[in-house]
Amino acid sequence: MSDNGHQNVTMITCTAPVNIAVIKYWGKRDEELILPINSSLSVTLHQDQLKTTTTIACSKSFQEDRIWLNGKEEDIRHPRLQSCLREIRRLARKRRNSGSPTSDVTSVSHKVHICSVNNFPTAAGLASSAAGYACLVYTLSQLFGVDGELSVVARQGSGSACRSLYGGFVQWKMGERSNGTDSVAEQVAPESHWPELRVLILVVSAEQKSVGSTSGMHTSVKTSDLLTYRADAVVPSRMEEMIGAIRQRNFAAFGELTMKDSNQFHATCLDTYPPIFYLNNISHKIISLVHRYNQHYGEIRVAYTFDAGPNAVIYTLQEHLPEFLQVVCHFFPPEVNGGEFLKGHPVHSSPLSEELKRAINLEPTAKGIRYIISTKVGPGPCVVEDPDLHLLGADGLPKKNA
Amino acid sequence: MSDNGHQNVTMITCTAPVNIAVIKYWGKRDEELILPINSSLSVTLHQDQLKTTTTIACSKSFQEDRIWLNGKEEDIRHPRLQSCLREIRRLARKRRNSGSPTSDVTSVSHKVHICSVNNFPTAAGLASSAAGYACLVYTLSQLFGVDGELSVVARQGSGSACRSLYGGFVQWKMGERSNGTDSVAEQVAPESHWPELRVLILVVSAEQKSVGSTSGMHTSVKTSDLLTYRADAVVPSRMEEMIGAIRQRNFAAFGELTMKDSNQFHATCLDTYPPIFYLNNISHKIISLVHRYNQHYGEIRVAYTFDAGPNAVIYTLQEHLPEFLQVVCHFFPPEVNGGEFLKGHPVHSSPLSEELKRAINLEPTAKGIRYIISTKVGPGPCVVEDPDLHLLGADGLPKKNA
Secondary structure, X not given: OEEOHHXXXXXXXXXXXXXXXXXXXXXXXXXXXXXXXXXXXXXXXXXXXXXXXXXXXXXXXXXXXXXXXXXXXXXXXXXXXXXXXHHHHHHHHHHHHOOOOOOOXXXXXXXXXXXXXXXXXXXXXXXXXXXXXXXXXXXXXXXHOOOOOHHHXXXXXXXXXXXXXXXXXXXXXXXXXXXXXXXXXXXXXXXXXXXXXXXXXXXXXXXXXXXXXXXXXHHHHHHOHHHHHHHXXXXXXXXXXXXXXXXXXXXXXHHHHHHHHHHHHHHHHHOOOOOXXXXXXXXXXXXXHHHHHHHHHOOOOEEEEEOOOOOEEEEEEHHHHHHHHHHHHHHOOOXXXXXXXXXXXXXOOOOOOHHHXXXXXXXXXXXXXXXXXXXXXXXXXXXXXXXXXXXXXXXXXXXXXX | OEEOHHHOOEEEEEEEEOEEEEEOOOOEEEOOOOEEOOOEEEEEEOOOOOEEEEEEEEEOOOOOOEEEEOOEXXXXXXXXXHHHHHHHHXXXXXXXXXOOOOOOOOOXXXXXXXEEEEOOOHHHOOOOHHHHHHHHHHHHHHHHOXXXXXXXXXXXXXXXXXXXXXXXEEEEXXXXXXXXXXXXXXXXXXXXXXXXXXXXXXXXXOOOOOOOHHHHHHXXXXXXXXXXXXXXXXXXXXXXXXXXXXXXXXXXXXHHHHHHHHHHHHHHHHOOOOOOOOOXXXXXXXXXXXXXXXXXXXXXOEEEEEOOOOOEXXXXXXXXXXXXXXXXXXXXXXXXXXXXXXXXXXXOOOOOOHHHHHHHOOOOOOOOEEEEEEEEEOOOOEEOOOHHHOOEOOOOOEOOOO
């Protein structure tokens, strides 16, 4: 933390990761507190490829709370943003009043300036709100010296944000209490637990914008009988099964359950009235491709999952990654002069056998996939120590390039 | 019935209709007897547009049972065909042994020649097996003078065939007995009950062939938790609700439940492992179009349903048909020189307001729909009296043009 001289600006910068659920969260039992109708489980992706960076400054001289997202000032009065600010300040006051010796001197009553950027295009359709709210809450907690149950605060920004507060494999326990104090995230296994696990994000060309997840899940809870059944009768045993598969590093069990749960989530979207479609023809083809690939080898080597949009997230093991990537490039030939097709973590080249191509037996679809991000499991939020990396200047306003 | 002279060939010709379910059948509890996991309900379509015609001849001189479908001889040993032949002959013997005075003289031990044609292209992806098996069983029953519970026999050819044995609105009660004797079709209301009801079949351009319904539902029963729940907990009350809506001619209730049940059926297909997709991007667009059209008027004027393929079946009332047809033609402009776009029952032309086009606000998709069949509710199977219309000649072989 740095104290920037004459203006008495205290400033801190942190980063937080994106997470991709393998047991899906869809539906709230309390819209205000963001309490889910079922527990969920996710993999935290590595921040080298996907992260949010947030700088928060605090000063007696600031007139009001302000926020800049990806270079543009946004309305600080957004209810969910206000929930997070209010909750963190409440925890900070509680901590100060209890006279905790480590409590920070930064005044809770000072206004804050928040500046946040993603290192990936928002247009990619990757849920950026989880990383964004996790980063906001984590950075605020560092600024105010709060170290309580942050996942309860982040959850009130965006439900899945609570899972971005930890690295590795993270469950969000739905909890039972009506005040939500037991609806918390918890690490199932750290990022070092399964070093061979690899992730590809296939960014799919979409014709139209999908229904937002907040309104989508609201309609699903109101109208889908199948969603209620899923939450009550299917997810509890899947959570146990998934935790077991991860602890044992059993890819076949992990992959099959990941695919089944993605499909069931999209099934409940279709059972919603009016129905919600997130998967398009390209998504369907990716699903066929994965099943045919696994079928050819007689084992599950690759698994897909889809969130509230047509992009696929692929989980596989390091040993299968080069070949599967070649398969994707063969059946979804990239646009010529379309820019870099594979971004992120490099992947070794691998030959592709004619036998495998014949076994998969799909018509190639040019330009169906815009680009691919290669990444792996990663750690939770981090403090950025280098003051040069602050997104706000000494005056508390965004730097030119932030 | 005609007795064709020197060869002693007895011959009869009948027609049977297609039916489109509004409460869907998906999943068997007994694969052999074709007993369903839930009851279902359908609308019988008019035979002026869609029908199967079957001629069956019977003679002591025939050496073996034979069958010709749409001009091509097929293998008579097909197990489901054998089930129908065996069951009808069993009923005929039972009837003769009981000495019923009306029982026919035609010998049950004689071999049969079966010739069957559809008046619609098989390539349209309309489930032709229901009309086909209903027509086979009805014609056999006429030939052998059997008038027992034919739906039990037709059900063993193709489950949904039992519903094509009646006109109007027909339920297939799932039954409880393990021998299937109470798994029967029953008319809910005759074809004259709701004269304003209209049907449009939107034949959609499909890239690839869908998974067949027999193997699809087999995999669904084995793998989808949601399908089990649907059959046990959702369908029973929907059947009651649908019967009530039909009896009261309540289009809003009929339409909403039809759409919800179609969506839930496709949801259980997605919850199947590996998942089954019958709806494509065009199907999704038709669904959006219908919801936006209804939304614009603040009431349900049009409803969609989809079977095991991408084609939409639209139910609406006569008063709304011309406008809705114009809407479809505007948002799915036909292929130029693509042949007749609207087939079947003529529809009056109607202007289309700019306001409505704006309200729907979808990007038109050229060539998404290949053609449209306009039809309405119709009667059950009929005997064709005119001997010139037999598909088999006096020699018991298909006529040249059959």
